[in-house]
Amino acid sequence: MKNGPKPKLASYRKMLESKAEEVRRSMSAQKAAQVVARLDVPSDEGDLSQQHHEEWIFLNRNTLDMKLLRQISDALHRMDQDTYGICMECEEPISAKRLEAVPWARYCISCQERIAARIADGEMVEYQEADR
Ligand SMILES: [Zn+2]
Numbered sequence: 001m002k003n004g005p006k007p008k009l010a011s012y013r014k015m016l017e018s019k020a021e022e023v024r025r026s027m028s029a030q031k032a033a034q035v036v037a038r039l040d041v042p043s044d045e046g047d048l049s050q051q052h053h054e055e056w057i058f059l060n061r062n063t064l065d066m067k068l069l070r071q072i073s074d075a076l077h078r079m080d081q082d083t084y085g086i087c088m089e090c091e092e093p094i095s096a097k098r099l100e101a102v103p104w105a106r107y108c109i110s111c112q113e114r115i116a117a118r119i120a121d122g123e124m125v126e127y128q129e130a131d132r
Helices: 007-039 045-080 096-101 109-120
Strands: none
Touching: 007 045, 007 096
């Protein structure tokens, strides 16, 4: 073992991987449900608008899920680069308590709150990041 054991890191990795798996599973379950729903041809206008509503919810949820998957994969990437658990804003370590609750957190609590306030003020787009 190089650089000594990092049992915490390994457990965060496990949490991230199982969360990603869970999100992927729920996304494909939703997709399957939607495909089944599409097979029912709407018989009147009411059904049609209901279907549109469901599609909107589906897309919306899907976007959130995609965002979460992206954050999880970024966190795993940070682990590989040894920058995991370090706030990307102030470069201070993120508390273990926060990482246990949100293992894909990229900011410490105080930076997260500052950033959330800026997003609320419309000064910043949520999770804006450089395209790789
Ligand atoms: Zn910070």
